[in-house]
């Protein structure tokens with residue numbers, strides 16, 4: 001086990017707590033940078049999806065994992081980002097501007113969707129966001145002049161500062177860059193007052209406001225940031241798929257994002273990234289398994305929902321801290337070896353927590 | 359000298375129940391002012407009225423001469439009123455340090471975009487916050503728990519952390535709702551010392567709701583007794599304790615109306631958490 | 641005018657379906673403060689069970705109906721025992737996610753069951769294609785309703801009366817009410833809270849299955865028919881989550897508004913009418929029509 005002797009408060013403010021972390025994260029970044037050379041094209045393409053899902057997942061994590069507000073309509077923000085990007089690109093905006101604007105539009109939508117959060121909580125909020133999700137989905141399908149409606153909308157080829165992004169390799173670097181950017185931004189938030197205010201709201205609204213936190217303002221901020229990050233993911237997704245249609249941004253998509261968080265582990269940035277990677281890998285495994293399974297199972301469209309449903313239930317029941325939690329346990333096991341106690345991470349059991357007036 | 363806080367004919371109703379009925383009092387700077395009364399007397403409700411969680415149905419509260427009853431809870435906090443809660447409302451899934459840092463929230467002057475970039479200004483305020491918080495940690499001897507998650511802490515420590523979080527605000531007025539409930543004798547003793555120090559060394563005015571009359575008589579300058587939302591008596595601890603209306607209220611009520619104001623009976627001295635505390639049954 | 645009434649009548653029938661599913665949510669929510677996202681999928685299972693009962697086993701329709709309800713009662717109880725009970729005391733979000741998982745699982749597994757699969761099926765009912773006309777003289781000028789709709793309304797009414805009697809006049813019903821008011825107190829009073837919760841899940845599943853069986857002749861039976869459950873959320877919120885009559889009234893409102901929107905408003909509004917209604921409701925009266933004001937006390 002590593003003991004950190006702290007001599008200065010500044011140590012606690014660092015993003016990386018010790019040299020080992022710097023080394024490992026450096027190595028990881030290097031490996032990720034080298035990936036396009038080492039992996040076949042197909043997997044690079046999948047890696048792009050991992051990055052995009054991870055960005056969207058981090059966005060949702062800001063809201064769900066850190067601020068404790070539910071959103072069952074996050075696909076709407078992806079859609080806002082994606083369609084704004086497509087629209088602006090077709091009108092000749094340079095990528096950097098159009099992307100920023102897409103994030104802005106999605107963020108503004110987030111503020112609107114977050115309005116109910118100022119009055120209602122928990123399941124009421126969940127249902128309000130769900131309602132917004134459906135309305136946006138329908139709106140996208142109906143606003144044919146802007147979005148191409150159900151017929152869909154094509155995107156042109158992408159160019160960044162004059163450099164054509166014409167291969168998955170290049171696009172991968174672009175996406176990776178944004179992932180790193182988003183991760184750093186959210187890490188910054190978490191070590192500063194805004195992030196702490198989010199967490200405070202998540203854990204106790206009553207005492208958050210008694211500590212001087214303006215609930216309305218921070219909830220709105222959380223919604224806006226979360227939606228803006230989802231908007232970035234949406235814009236990148238648009239360039240990856242190059243064809244947008246409303247059925248890519250449905251309620252199920254919103255649910256999938258939540259599943260990614262639960263599988264990865266709610267409450268940490270790692271969770272979103274682990275979850276996204278796991279999600280894509282399992283999807284690929286299912287595609288591979290189709291040929292091996294008896295056709296009565298393998299050829300059914302229900303295979304994927306079954307597998308994901310099973311995984312989700314299993315995670316909630318047996319590993320509620322998600323993949324990240326499992327990783328923490330394994331790491332702690334080796335660090336403490338042979339002193340690891342079985343109950344170290346045991347879930348707190350409490351009698352039913354009630355939001356109701358007692 | 360002007361009073362720091364006044365309650366003027368405060369009333370609030372829940373349905374047909376007059377939880378607080380025409381209550382008035384003044385709290386002077388740098389005193390410890392205790393509210394006592396049987397269970398359901400309306401003590402916590404008065405705190406909620408002061409900190410803006412409830413709106414009075416009649417009457418108002420002033421702080422430093424200004425009316426505050428129309429303000430939102432966060433605005434009231436920013437004026438320098440900090441509080442703790444009867445059933446501990448900490449940020450369970452954060453460390454003690456983070457909890458205390460939230461206490462500094464009122465004193466921030468950076469926006470979220472600066473936080474996003476972690477500008478030098480943010481860094482500087484963070485370091486300042488940290489220094490203040492470390493003072494509080496030292497004051498309450500929480501060094502040992504600095505980086506522990508609140509969710510795993512024993513009840514007594516949480517109680518102290520909550521006090522610390524309120525102190526980290528460097529408030530002018532501190533509202534303590536049953537600071538000793540659920541604490542054992544020794545911890546209650548410590549709590550008494552801290553409250554005295556808070557008054558003398560930090561110069562913070564304290565309003566305290568407390569059932570433990572031992573603690574009340576030890577630290578309070580004045581005691582305000584109420585029952586069923588109405589004032590019974592106001593005076594020093596011994597005056598109030600011997601006031602016939604107070605004795606009547608405690609003894610005349612039904613069995614479960616709470617402990618009589620004898621020295622040290624309250625909180626069921628076993629130090630166990632009240633049944634509502636819940637989550638620390640592992 | 642007659643046309644309007646006609647629309648309202650079919651809206652009411654549709655609303656009964658929403659109301660029944662919403663009722664399922666509300667029962668579970670009141671008892672356990674959990675929102676069950678698999679409610680619509682339980683409804684779907686009910687539809688399929690009815691299908692198997694009538695077609696594969698050759699039972700008469702109403703026998704198959706009753707059998708399906710019974711099976712779903714036990715299924716709901718088993719679900720609570722196996723999946724939900726281990727999560728007692730966990731945050732609502734966790735529990736919601738597990739019900740979402742159960743919904744996925746149900747939807748996926750159904751496609752793998754021979755005879756069920758991904759196809760749409762028709763549930764044969766004895767009252768198919770019959771017409772009832774109310775008011776007017778004979779066939780002229782009266783309100784015309786299909787028998788399917790009439791049955792929906794009648795069975796819903798019956799079910800409501802039965803549930804009312806259960807809650808008001810049976811020991812177990814009163815125990816359920818006590819539990820939903822305050823679990824801890826009920827537990828200390830010696831009420832077997834866990835068994836009660838199990839039963840609530842069972843009843844809720846059966847109520848949903850009932851909705852599925854009633855809906856089946858109007859639409860079809862297929863693996864995704866449960867998505868209609870998503871419109872029962874607005875119904876529950878409009879009624880005030882946690883209020884049983886509210887759920888039904890909310891369902892009726894949503895059903896009627898939706899049907900009217902489908903007729904009088906441009907295309908597309910029908911599908912989102914329910915959601916617009918719920919957003920308006922949340923803005924105007926967040927606690928719904930019959931909801932109580934729930935605030936955390938400190």
Ligand SMILES: Nc1ncnc2c1ncn2[C@@H]1O[C@H](COP(=O)(O)OP(=O)(O)OP(=O)(O)O)[C@@H](O)[C@H]1O
Nearest residue numbers: 372377395396397398399400401402403404444937
């Ligand atoms: N939000 C509320 N809604 C309805 N009734 C309330 C609410 N808050 C308090 N009450 C009622 O007001 C009365 C006073 O409650 P309060 O919590 O102020 O008592 P207290 O003096 O703090 O008692 P204790 O010593 O038990 O903490 C009680 O009858 C309580 O049930």
Ligand SMILES: [Mg+2]
Nearest residue numbers: 401402403444
């Ligand atoms: Mg109290």
